[in-house]
Amino acid sequence: MQVADSVKDQLLRHFEEKIDKGDAIEPRDRMPDAYRKHLIRQMSQHAHSEVIGMQPEGNWITRAPSLRARQILLAKIQDEGGHGLYLYSAAETLGISRDEMIKQLHTGKAKYSNIFNYPALTWADIGAIGWLVDGAAIVNQVSLQRTSYGPYSRAMVRICKEESFHQRQGYEIMARMMAGTADQRAMAQDAMNRWWWPSLMMFGPHDSDSPHSGDAFRWKIKRHSNDELRQKFIDKTVQQAEVIGLTIPDQDLKWNEAKRGYDHGTINWEEFYQVIGGNGPCNQQRMDHHKQVHEEGAWVREAAAAYAKKKQEKLLNH
Amino acid sequence: MSQQQAIAQYCTRLGDNSLIQSYRLSEWCSKAPLLEEDLALTNFALDMTGRAELLLELAGKLQTPTRTADEMAYRRGERQYLNDLIVELPNTDFAFSIIRQFLVSAFEVQLYTALSQSTHTELAAIAAKALKEVKYHYAHTADWVLRLGDGTPESNRRAQAALEKLWPYTHELFEMAAGEDTLVANGIATNAATHYAPWIEQVETVLAEATLNLPKTTHRQRGGHTGIHTEHLGHILTELQYLQRAYPNAIW
Amino acid sequence: MTQDTQLNTWEVFMQARSGANYIHAGSVHAADGEMALQNARDTYTRRGEGTSIWVVPTSAIVASNPDEQDMFFDPANDKIYRMPTFYTMPEGAKAI
Numbered sequence A: 001m002q003v004a005d006s007v008k009d010q011l012l013r014h015f016e017e018k019i020d021k022g023d024a025i026e027p028r029d030r031m032p033d034a035y036r037k038h039l040i041r042q043m044s045q046h047a048h049s050e051v052i053g054m055q056p057e058g059n060w061i062t063r064a065p066s067l068r069a070r071q072i073l074l075a076k077i078q079d080e081g082g083h084g085l086y087l088y089s090a091a092e093t094l095g096i097s098r099d100e101m102i103k104q105l106h107t108g109k110a111k112y113s114n115i116f117n118y119p120a121l122t123w124a125d126i127g128a129i130g131w132l133v134d135g136a137a138i139v140n141q142v143s144l145q146r147t148s149y150g151p152y153s154r155a156m157v158r159i160c161k162e163e164s165f166h167q168r169q170g171y172e173i174m175a176r177m178m179a180g181t182a183d184q185r186a187m188a189q190d191a192m193n194r195w196w197w198p199s200l201m202m203f204g205p206h207d208s209d210s211p212h213s214g215d216a217f218r219w220k221i222k223r224h225s226n227d228e229l230r231q232k233f234i235d236k237t238v239q240q241a242e243v244i245g246l247t248i249p250d251q252d253l254k255w256n257e258a259k260r261g262y263d264h265g266t267i268n269w270e271e272f273y274q275v276i277g278g279n280g281p282c283n284q285q286r287m288d289h290h291k292q293v294h295e296e297g298a299w300v301r302e303a304a305a306a307y308a309k310k311k312q313e314k315l316l317n318h
Numbered sequence B: 001m002s003q004q005q006a007i008a009q010y011c012t013r014l015g016d017n018s019l020i021q022s023y024r025l026s027e028w029c030s031k032a033p034l035l036e037e038d039l040a041l042t043n044f045a046l047d048m049t050g051r052a053e054l055l056l057e058l059a060g061k062l063q064t065p066t067r068t069a070d071e072m073a074y075r076r077g078e079r080q081y082l083n084d085l086i087v088e089l090p091n092t093d094f095a096f097s098i099i100r101q102f103l104v105s106a107f108e109v110q111l112y113t114a115l116s117q118s119t120h121t122e123l124a125a126i127a128a129k130a131l132k133e134v135k136y137h138y139a140h141t142a143d144w145v146l147r148l149g150d151g152t153p154e155s156n157r158r159a160q161a162a163l164e165k166l167w168p169y170t171h172e173l174f175e176m177a178a179g180e181d182t183l184v185a186n187g188i189a190t191n192a193a194t195h196y197a198p199w200i201e202q203v204e205t206v207l208a209e210a211t212l213n214l215p216k217t218t219h220r221q222r223g224g225h226t227g228i229h230t231e232h233l234g235h236i237l238t239e240l241q242y243l244q245r246a247y248p249n250a251i252w
Numbered sequence C: 001m002t003q004d005t006q007l008n009t010w011e012v013f014m015q016a017r018s019g020a021n022y023i024h025a026g027s028v029h030a031a032d033g034e035m036a037l038q039n040a041r042d043t044y045t046r047r048g049e050g051t052s053i054w055v056v057p058t059s060a061i062v063a064s065n066p067d068e069q070d071m072f073f074d075p076a077n078d079k080i081y082r083m084p085t086f087y088t089m090p091e092g093a094k095a096i
Helices: A002-021 A033-052 A054-058 A067-092 A098-107 A123-144 A150-178 A182-201 A213-218 A226-244 A269-279 A283-317 B003-026 B035-061 B069-074 B094-115 B121-149 B153-174 B181-185 B192-209 B231-240 B242-246 C033-044 C066-076
Strands: A254-256 A261-263 C008-015 C022-030 C052-057
Touching: A033 A054, A033 A067, A033 A098, A033 A213, A033 A283, A054 A067, A054 A123, A054 A283, A067 A098, A067 A150, A067 B003, A067 B035, A067 B069, A067 C022, A067 C033, A098 A283, A123 A150, A123 A182, A123 A226, A150 A182, A150 A226, A182 A226, A182 A269, A226 A261, A269 A283, A283 B094, A283 B121, A283 B153, B003 B035, B003 B069, B003 B094, B003 B181, B003 B231, B035 B069, B035 B121, B035 C022, B035 C033, B069 B242, B094 B121, B094 B153, B094 B192, B121 B153, B121 B192, B121 C033, B153 B192, B231 B242, C008 C033, C022 C033, C022 C052, C033 C052
Parallel strands: none
Antiparallel strands: A254 A261, C008 C022, C008 C052
16 A cells, blocks of 8 residues: 555656646646546536537527628637537547536536526627627636646637637627617617626636635646636726726726726625526526437437448448 | 629529528537537538628629618518528428538539639629539538438438428529529520539439439429518528618617 | 447647648547548638648557656657767868
8 A cells, every 4th residue: 555655646746746847737647636637627617618608699690680790600609619629629638528528517517607607688798798708718718828738728729819809709799889879889788787797707706715726726727816817807898898988887896006906896696606506597598408409419420420330341341 | 674683683592592591501500419510510601601792792783772782681571582492491400401401502513613604703703712612511411411311220211301301492493583594695694404414413323322212202392583482581581680670770 | 328429539630731740730529531521621720720631530549658758758868969060060161
C-alpha cells in the first residue's frame, strides 16, 4: 500500500509541477482523477450549453425579419452547434464518449447554462441574447483560452475567434431597434429588462459561495473568479447600453471611482437556484426538445452505421 | 408579357424555390439526428437564402416600380409566390427532407449548369455561384439516400414512403411557366423539360444502388407556377412575414 | 445498449492553403469516410479555413507515451552537430 501511495504522490507531484510551469496537460498525460472529473463536468456542461442554446435562438429562425437577419441568425446558431461539437470533441479526449455525455444530460447528471432556461419572446430577445448572453459568455471564454488542459484551451481559442461576430450582431440588432419606431424601442428595452439579471447570473455564485473553485484554480482550469469576470462584463456593457439609449434595469448601479468599476444591486440568487433546480420557465421544454430529437434521430444513426458495416463487409469479401 | 417581365417572373420562380427550400431546411436547426448533420443542413439553408437574395434582388430590379429583395421575400401574398410545390411540403421526417433535397438538387445541378451559360450575364453569374453549392447538396444527399435506402429495414421503409409521396410533385420541376418561351429562344433561360432525361437517369442509378424502387404513380401535382399552392405555403408565409407585416414601418 | 449511438469518431487534419502542412483541427462523428469528410467540411471550414482535408479513424492514431517522454525525446537534445550553426566557416566563404 505504501509503495502504491508513494508512486501516486510522485505522479501527482509531477503533474502539479507541470501545471506550475504553465505547461499544457495533454490527453495521454497522467492526471489526477479529480482533475479529469472536473474537466469532464465543466467541458460537457459547456458543450451542452452551446447545443441547448441553439433552441431559444432557433425559435426565431423562421421569423427573422429580413433576408440579411435570417442569414446572420442561421450562421450564428450554426456556430453554436459547431462550438458544442468542438467541446464534445475536446471532452472525448478524456475518455468519455459523446453518447455518455448526452445520457448524463438526459438523466440530469450533467447541466447546461441556466440562461437557456429563459424564453426568447420577441425579436429583440435575439439582440439581447447576442449582445448580453454571448457578451457574458465571451468574457468567460477569453479567460478559458489559457486553461491548463490542451484540447480545451485549443477549442476555446477557436471558439473565441469565431464568437467575435456574435456579440456584435446582437448589439447591432439592439442599436437598430433603438433607432427605430417607438414599438421597436419598447421591445428592445423590454428584452434588456428581462435578460440583464440572468446574464449576470451566468458567471455563477459570488466567489464566497462558489463550491468548485479551489482545485479549479490550483490546477489552472479556471483562471479568473466568478466575481472578477462578472465585474469585467458589467464594466464594458454599461457604456454600450448608454450609447444606444438603453437603461440598465438596476437602480443601484453606480460608478465606484475607488475600484474603477461599477457597483451593482443585489442579484436574486433565490431565482438562480430555482432555475438550476429545474424550475425555470423553459427547463422542461429544453430537455424535452433535446430528448425528442435524440430519440427521433436514432433510426437515422442506426441506418448510417448499418450501411457503413455492409459496405465494409463487401470490401472485405472482394 | 415583355421580355423584362418574363425575366423578372423567371427569377422570381427560381428565387422563391430557393427561399422556401431554405425555410424548410432551416426548420431542422437543432433537430437533426446528429450534431454534424445539423451543421450541414444549416449550411444548405444558408446557401439557399443567399441565392434567394440574389435572385429576388434581380427580379425586383426588373419590376416597375422596382422592389428590394426583402420586399419581394416578405411583402407578397400567397398567390404571388411562384415556387414549385415540392419545396413547400412539410418535413415529415429526416427521410422525407433528404429524399426531397436529393430529387431537387439533382435537378438543380442540371438547371444551374445550363443557366451558367445564360446570355443574361447577371443570371449567369448567380447560376455559376449556385452551381458549386447545389453540386455539394446533391453529393451530400445522394450519400444519405444510399445510407437510408440500404441501411436498416426501417430506414428503407421510410425512404421508400417519402419517395412515393414526393414523386407526383417532381414533374413540375420540368415545366416552364407561361410567357417564358422567348427567354428560352433568346438563351436567357433554359427549357426545363430538357433536364428530365439526364435527371431521371441519375436518379434511377442512385435509387437502384440504394435498393429503392422508382415509384410507379403517374399522378402529377402542379400549380406553383400560377400561384396555386398547397395549404402549407400560407403557414410558411405567416411565420416568414410576421414581423414585416406586424410592424410595417420598422427597419430591422 | 452499450453501443455508442453517436457513430465513430474521426480525427480531422486540415490544410489551410495549398502547400502548407496538414494540421490537426479536432474530431467529428461519422459512420463512414465520406460522411466524415463532409462533416469535417461543415464543421471546420465554415469560414473558408481550408483547401484540403484528411480524416482518420480515431482508433487508427498511435500516440507516443508521455511516461516515456525522457527516453523518447531527450536523446535528441544534445546532438547539436545536426544544427548548421554548429560549424565554423572560414572567413570570407560565401553562399554556404
